[in-house]
Amino acid sequence: MILIWQYCRITDRMIKLHNTLTKKKEVLKPLDKKKVRLYACGPTVYWYAHIGNLRTYLFQDILRRVLEYKKYQVKHVINITDVGQLTSDNDTGEDKIEKGAKRDKKTAWQVARYYTEAFKKDMDRLNIKEPSIWAKATDYIPQQIELIKELEKKNYTYLISDGLYFDTSKIKDYGNLLGAKKRDVKAGARIAMVKGKKNPTDFALWKLSPKNSKKEMEWPSPWGKGFPGWHTECVAMASDLLGVPFDIHCGGSDHIQIHHPNEIAQSKALYNSNLANYWLHGEFLVVDKNKMSKSKGETITLKSLIDEKFDPLAYRYLVLTTHYRSFLNFSWQSLKSAENSLDSLRDKISEIKEKKTEIKGDSKKGKEYLKRFQDFISDDLNTAKALALLWKLLKDKDLSNREKYNLSLEFDKIFGLDLKSIKIIKIPEKIKKLAQQREIYREKKDWQKADIKRKEIESLGYYLEDTVNGFKIIKKS
Numbered sequence: 001m002i003l004i005w006q007y008c009r010i011t012d013r014m015i016k017l018h019n020t021l022t023k024k025k026e027v028l029k030p031l032d033k034k035k036v037r038l039y040a041c042g043p044t045v046y047w048y049a050h051i052g053n054l055r056t057y058l059f060q061d062i063l064r065r066v067l068e069y070k071k072y073q074v075k076h077v078i079n080i081t082d083v084g085q086l087t088s089d090n091d092t093g094e095d096k097i098e099k100g101a102k103r104d105k106k107t108a109w110q111v112a113r114y115y116t117e118a119f120k121k122d123m124d125r126l127n128i129k130e131p132s133i134w135a136k137a138t139d140y141i142p143q144q145i146e147l148i149k150e151l152e153k154k155n156y157t158y159l160i161s162d163g164l165y166f167d168t169s170k171i172k173d174y175g176n177l178l179g180a181k182k183r184d185v186k187a188g189a190r191i192a193m194v195k196g197k198k199n200p201t202d203f204a205l206w207k208l209s210p211k212n213s214k215k216e217m218e219w220p221s222p223w224g225k226g227f228p229g230w231h232t233e234c235v236a237m238a239s240d241l242l243g244v245p246f247d248i249h250c251g252g253s254d255h256i257q258i259h260h261p262n263e264i265a266q267s268k269a270l271y272n273s274n275l276a277n278y279w280l281h282g283e284f285l286v287v288d289k290n291k292m293s294k295s296k297g298e299t300i301t302l303k304s305l306i307d308e309k310f311d312p313l314a315y316r317y318l319v320l321t322t323h324y325r326s327f328l329n330f331s332w333q334s335l336k337s338a339e340n341s342l343d344s345l346r347d348k349i350s351e352i353k354e355k356k357t358e359i360k361g362d363s364k365k366g367k368e369y370l371k372r373f374q375d376f377i378s379d380d381l382n383t384a385k386a387l388a389l390l391w392k393l394l395k396d397k398d399l400s401n402r403e404k405y406n407l408s409l410e411f412d413k414i415f416g417l418d419l420k421s422i423k424i425i426k427i428p429e430k431i432k433k434l435a436q437q438r439e440i441y442r443e444k445k446d447w448q449k450a451d452i453k454r455k456e457i458e459s460l461g462y463y464l465e466d467t468v469n470g471f472k473i474i475k476k477s
């Protein structure tokens with residue numbers, strides 16, 4: 001009996017995830033049976049996150065929710081890069097935070113604080129769960145220095161006038177660790193290369209402050225005054241907070257070429273480990289350029305969507321419709337469609353919530369839906385199929401309203417569309433009748449009489465919205 005029970009428990013927790021290290025879908029086997037240690041590369045806080053960045057955090061939120069749904073305790077760390085990332089991944093260019101400070105006429109510290117808060121607000125608006133720990137790079141300077149000293153002791157470093165560098169030629173298969181194409185790494189390196197670097201792929205561990213200028217963010221170190229390189233902070237914070245190896249490391253697919261191979265290179269040198277056992281990457285968001293002329297080439301942020309009167313959860317809905325490892329094509333039109341679908345979903349939930357008093361529930365068919373849903377989300381977080389399944393069950397005549405409602409809320413534990421908060425909106429019969437009369441006048445093209453009915457509805461505290469599927473009655477708030 002005990003053996004059977006254990007088997008059920010294990011299969012129930014089964015999750016397959018695509019591991020970039022092996023380029024395969026693998027069954028997740030956390031080091032601790034009950035816990036998952038998860039690290040996500042966080043934002044560089046010099047400007048608002050754009051919606052492509054936010055897509056990555058939405059994918060990680062889905063991952064976190066699936067893990068918790070499967071009863072894992074998740075220790076989730078997101079770092080805040082408030083120092084050290086330069087405008088180029090090749091250790092050249094300006095410090096992004098100090099550049100932001102000049103632009104905003106603020107100190108670097110103020111800029112970092114401001115955009116950290118803006119990022120957290122975006123996360124909240126998108127219903128993304130907060131990590132267990134926010135780790136700020138500037139809070140981990142001593143740990144980063146210690147880590148670099150250890151690499152130096154092991155002979156992986158060399159000092160040039162610009163700073164202390166990691167010698168990637170000492171790591172076997174460097175650049176191939178995550179399947180990054182060597183050709184691409186070199187092409188990127190041709191753009192700008194720090195003088196004295198031994199190999200194009202070598203990267204700064206500690207950048208020295210320029211002698212003729214004073215930086216706002218700089219610290220003393222055994223190599224001179226300066227600041228840590230971006231690739232080191234994640235290794236220092238992840239190893240400090242999660243240990244090595246930990247279970248899952250996440251990030252956007254843009255990190256496959258440089259940032260993540262550099263994290264792994266340091267971990268190989270220090271711990272002879274890949275740092276994490278599973279590396280997961282979310283794919284890019286592609287912008288439909290023709291239709292984006294509205295934005296005048298500016299980066300689209302969540303605020304841009306809100307300014308255009310979109311509900312942030314409509315963007316969350318849009319992201320759910322595409323698998324996280326596929327490109328997501330963004331256009332205002334696709335966002336509008338997502339918002340329409342979300343509205344219809346809310347209406348449907350409100351309707352079944354009102355009718356869910358029936359006794360019938362918990363049928364065999366309902367259980368089959370739940371099983372299929374669990375299979376989809378366990379198969380590399382397939383939210384697109386899970387969402388399509390939700391619509392299918394809502395239209396299924398064999399299910400009771402109670403079952404539909406309960407299953408919708410169960411699915412929403414992963415979707416995070418806040419379906420639980422939807423209120424039942426009862427439209428009085430009188431309003432419904434007036435709206436129907438207006439519709440008849442509209443069909444007859446008697447615009448004057450239709451308008452009188454519309455005004456009457458509005459005077460009673462409701463208004464009408466015309467959609468492709470007919471009209472919608474909304475209570476004024």
Ligand SMILES: [Zn+2]
Binds near residue numbers: 042
């Ligand atoms: Zn990182």
